[in-house]
Amino acid sequence: DVKVTQSSRYLVKRTGEKVFLECVQDMDHENMFWYRQDPGLGLRLIYFSYDVKMKEKGDIPEGYSVSREKKERFSLILESASTNQTSMYLCASSKQGRDTQYFGPGTRLTVL
Amino acid sequence: GEDVEQSLFLSVREGDSSVINCTYTDSSSTYLYWYKQEPGAGLQLLTYIFSNMDMKQDQRLTVLLNKKDKHLSLRIADTQTGDSAIYFCAETSNDYKLSFGAGTTVTVRA
Numbered sequence: 001d002v003k004v005t006q007s008s009r010y011l012v013k014r015t016g017e018k019v020f021l022e023c024v025q026d027m028d029h030e031n032m033f034w035y036r037q038d039p040g041l042g043l044r045l046i047y048f049s050y051d052v053k054m055k056e057k058g059d060i061p062e063g064y065s066v067s068r069e070k071k072e073r074f075s076l077i078l079e080s081a082s083t084n085q086t087s088m089y090l091c092a093s094s095k096q097g098r099d100t101q102y103f104g105p106g107t108r109l110t111v112l
Numbered sequence: 113g114e115d116v117e118q119s120l121f122l123s124v125r126e127g128d129s130s131v132i133n134c135t136y137t138d139s140s141s142t143y144l145y146w147y148k149q150e151p152g153a154g155l156q157l158l159t160y161i162f163s164n165m166d167m168k169q170d171q172r173l174t175v176l177l178n179k180k181d182k183h184l185s186l187r188i189a190d191t192q193t194g195d196s197a198i199y200f201c202a203e204t205s206n207d208y209k210l211s212f213g214a215g216t217t218v219t220v221r222a
Contacts, residue, residue: 004154031208040120042200042212043155050208058209090154098143098204103154 003027004104006091012110019078021107023091030096032074034058034066037088037106049074050096081111118201118213125221130188132216134201137182141203144177145210146186149198158186158199196220 007022023032031050035043035058045058047066055066063085067075074093078085088108092101115137124130136144142163147155161168161175161184168175174187184203188195201213 033208035212040214042116042214043202043210044212045209048208056208092155094208097208100145100157100160101210102157103147105154 004091004093004102006089006104006107008107009105010108010110012112013078013081014112015082017078017081017111019081019109019111021076021078021089021091021109023074023076023093023104024072025074025093025102026072027093027095027102028071029093029102030071031094031099031101032068033092033094033101034064034074034076035090035092036060037090043090046076081109083111085109086111116201116203116211116213118199118216120214121217121219123219123221124191126191126193128191130186130191130195130218130220132186132188132199132201132218134184134186134213135182136184136201136203136211138203138205138211139182140205141182143204144175144184145200145202145204146173146175147200147202149200149215151197155200191218191220193220193222 033048034046049068065077091104094101145160146158172189176185198215202210
C-alpha cells in the first residue's frame with residue numbers, strides 16, 4: 001500500500017514565525033502535492049512537484065514556498081505565518097502524470 | 113482550476129441509499145474521482161471513472177457519469193453509520209492537477 005506521512009497532525013504557531021510542514025512518501029512516486037482544505041472551499045492546490053528540485057505553482061501559492069531535495073520528501077514552507085494561513089494542510093503523491101493521488105492524514109495548523 | 117460543484121450536506125437514514133451529485137465545467141476532463149474523508153483523517157480514494165465510461169460499480173458503490181450534462185453521481189447502497197464522512201468529487205484534465213468540489217458532508221441517522 002502507498003503510504004504518505006506528514007510530520008505533524010496538529011501544529012500551533014505564532015504570527016510571523018517560519019513554519020515547515022514535511023511530507024514523505026514511500027512508493028517512489030514522481031509527483032507530490034500540497035493542498036489546503038477550508039470548510040466550504042474544498043481542497044485548493046498550493047504547489048506541486050513532478051521531479052526532484054522541480055516545482056510548479058498551484059492555484060494559491062502566495063505566502064508559501066516548497067522544497068523537494070529528495071524524491072520521497074516534499075516540504076511546504078510558510079516564511080512568515082499569518083492568521084489567514086490557519087487551515088488543514090494535505091499532502092498527496094502520485095506515480096506520474098495523471099495517476100491517482102494518494103493523500104496523507106493532514107496537518108491542522110493554527111496560527112495565533 | 114475548472115469549477116466542480118457539489119451540494120454541501122446530505123442526511124440519510126441507515127439502510128437507505130445515498131446519492132451524492134457533482135457537476136463540473138471542464139469538457140476535457142478525462143478522469144473523475146470520488147474521495148472520502150472521515151473525521152480527522154486525510155482523503156481516501158473511493159473510486160474513479162474514466163470519461164469514456166457511463167457507469168462503474170464496485171460493491172456498494174455505483175458511479176454514474178453523464179458526460180453530455182457534465183454530471184457525476186455516487187450512489188452508496190445500504191448506507192451504514194461508517195459511511196458518515198465528507199465526500200469529494202474531483203476531476204483532472206491535464207497531467208497533474210486535480211480540481212476538487214467543496215465536499216458533501218453525509219450524515220447517517222439511525
